[in-house]
Amino acid sequence: MNTSPSQQQQQSADDLQKKLIRDEEWLKDLKDCLGKSENIRGNICSILDNFQDRIGRLNETIAPLHEKTSVIQRKQQNVKKLMTIIDASIQFFGKSMELENTVRDGSPSHLDDFLEKMESLKEAMSFFKTHQTYASKKENMQQTFESGCSCLETEFGSLIKSExxxxxxxxxxxxxxxxxxxxxxxxxxxxxxxxxxxxxxxxxxxxxxxxxxxxxxxxxxxxxxxxxxxxxxxxxxxxxxxxxxxxxxxxxxxxxxxxxxxxxxxxxxxxxxxxxxxxxxxxxxxxxxxxxxxxxxxxxxxxxxxxxxxxxxxxxxxxxxxxxxxxxxxxxxxxxxxxxxxxxxxxxxxxxxxxxxxxxxxxxxxxxxxxxxxxxxxxxxxxxxxxxxxxxxxxxxxxxxxxxxxxxxxxxxxxxxxxxxxxxxxxxxxxxxxxxxxxxxxxxxxxxxxxxxxxx
CATH class of the missing domain: 1.20.1280.170 (Exocyst complex component Exo70)
Incomplete structure (x- = not known):
């Protein structure tokens, strides 16, 4: 069915009117979204500013505490090292005294035990060598070690004769x-x-x-x-x-x-x-x-x-x-x-x-x-x-x-x-x-x- 030119123009005007209405509604929605976005942005900026303030206050509070904690940790580590050194020193001193008593007796009657003590004394000398505080003790141990070697040499001479x-x-x-x-x-x-x-x-x-x-x-x-x-x-x-x-x-x-x-x-x-x-x-x-x-x-x-x-x-x-x-x-x-x-x-x-x-x-x-x-x-x-x-x-x-x-x-x-x-x-x-x-x-x-x- 054919339409007349006037009818076609009327239809185009209606379509444009509908499109215009839709565009107006879209613009209205867009304005509403922009308003909401602005509110959200303001809220976010407020939150960020508040967070930044809190971080600043936290940094002012935590930094000194962290430094104090680091100092305490270093002190704890030093205490542990010191305790280890003291414990090792006590053990090495004890072994040194045992060997001194054995050397004083003059003969390593139990050879395996004597050699074990000599080995421990050698470890003690290496230990005290790295600690200048115990330099005098190292010299005493060196003398004990040399005396122990002399005992072994004497024992070797006796054994070679007896065997x-x-x-x-x-x-x-x-x-x-x-x-x-x-x-x-x-x-x-x-x-x-x-x-x-x-x-x-x-x-x-x-x-x-x-x-x-x-x-x-x-x-x-x-x-x-x-x-x-x-x-x-x-x-x-x-x-x-x-x-x-x-x-x-x-x-x-x-x-x-x-x-x-x-x-x-x-x-x-x-x-x-x-x-x-x-x-x-x-x-x-x-x-x-x-x-x-x-x-x-x-x-x-x-x-x-x-x-x-x-x-x-x-x-x-x-x-x-x-x-x-x-x-x-x-x-x-x-x-x-x-x-x-x-x-x-x-x-x-x-x-x-x-x-x-x-x-x-x-x-x-x-x-x-x-x-x-x-x-x-x-x-x-x-x-x-x-x-x-x-x-x-x-x-x-x-x-x-x-x-x-x-x-x-x-x-x-x-x-x-x-x-x-x-x-x-x-x-x-x-x-x-x-x-x-x-x-x-x-x-x-x-x-x-x-x-x-x-x-x-």
Missing amino acids: TQVVDPIKIIECLDEDYEILSFRLTNLKTIKNVEKLNKIAKWMLKNGNISTIREKYANYRSENIQKTLKMIVDQQSGSLTPAQRQTRAAFLKLAIKKATGRSGDKVGEAGDVQKDATINSALLLLSAFLILSQLETDVCTAIFEDVSEVANVFRETIAKPLRNVLEKCTIILEQYEGSFAGMLLMAKFSIRNSNQLHTLSTNVDCEQLYVTFNQQVFRKSSQLISDFIDKLSNDHSRFVPEDGNVHQITSNTIKFLNILAKNRPTVNQILEITVTGGKSTAAHFFGNIFFSLF
């Missing part, structure tokens, strides 16, 4: 074969010390907390004396200065060893004289081999007591130094004065060659390398000299020829035995001659040629 034992010489000799080489499996039965537990505790504590040089010196001195005492007893056992009852169990072995050393186990004529001469070599060999046994045992004892590798090396070096020097000096003198047979010296030369590395290392460690070199040179010099003396004697002895009656005379028998010894021990003889005589590898052959030439 050390001298090994029966016969048991040491039983650890040697007929060539004076060590039978290692028998060393497990040899003990030169009874118990190392207390010694180990003292040594470990002193190594960690004190000066170990004193107990090292005490150990080295007494154990060195023990080695020398044992070596002397072995020489006495061999030389016959002990009673027959004490020597009886080992007499057969020594006799066999001496006979084998001389190479004349089957001789009838002049046997007693040869045994008497070569007993000196037997004595030297016993000294050397027994020393090697005792040094090996001493290594085990040092390790068990001191544990620390560097300290074990230092203690062992100080312990064996004097015994080794004495052994090398005595053996060198024995060789210089030796007038026996080459067979006896051959046994010594073989022993020296087999054990040269060990003896040289030990000698170098104790600063007596030159003494070992002198001894070693004397071994080969004397061996070479005895070979030369035999050849000279053979060349100048007119009875060296085989008699026309066909019997084997003594001189002939000795010559054959001497040649047999040289032949059986040609590598050793070769080493002896190469060291002492110029001529290189042909030296041994040269000497054999001289011997055969002297026979004809």
Whole structure:
């Protein structure tokens, strides 16, 4: 249905009127909201101003109280620290007094308790070191600590004496074969010390907390004396200065060893004289081999007591130094004065060659390398000299020829035995001659040629 233009205009006017009414209502509502917003804003500003005033008054009230509280808290903390210091001081003073009483008694009978008190005293010294107020007390504790260390050193010396034992010489000799080489499996039965537990505790504590040089010196001195005492007893056992009852169990072995050393186990004529001469070599060999046994045992004892590798090396070096020097000096003198047979010296030369590395290392460690070199040179010099003396004697002895009656005379028998010894021990003889005589590898052959030439 179509409307006329007038109707359309009337409708547009109505719409505008309605819109105008709505806008007026909206503006009225907006004015009301603005009024309410203004009231709210005023209330909020009033509240904020009031809150700001309260904060100011609170700050004026609380700030001084906070400062007073902080001061009180610091004082409380200081009081707690002071109480802790006082409590620790009382405890440390008490432990110090206990240790002073123990030290005054002279001997730490209960070692574990003594070491525990020493440890506590060390802690007390560290504690008082940080508090200058107790400087004088720290000095007193330092003196007590040093006295405690002296007690431990004295106790260590007493223990090393009471626990050390001298090994029966016969048991040491039983650890040697007929060539004076060590039978290692028998060393497990040899003990030169009874118990190392207390010694180990003292040594470990002193190594960690004190000066170990004193107990090292005490150990080295007494154990060195023990080695020398044992070596002397072995020489006495061999030389016959002990009673027959004490020597009886080992007499057969020594006799066999001496006979084998001389190479004349089957001789009838002049046997007693040869045994008497070569007993000196037997004595030297016993000294050397027994020393090697005792040094090996001493290594085990040092390790068990001191544990620390560097300290074990230092203690062992100080312990064996004097015994080794004495052994090398005595053996060198024995060789210089030796007038026996080459067979006896051959046994010594073989022993020296087999054990040269060990003896040289030990000698170098104790600063007596030159003494070992002198001894070693004397071994080969004397061996070479005895070979030369035999050849000279053979060349100048007119009875060296085989008699026309066909019997084997003594001189002939000795010559054959001497040649047999040289032949059986040609590598050793070769080493002896190469060291002492110029001529290189042909030296041994040269000497054999001289011997055969002297026979004809």
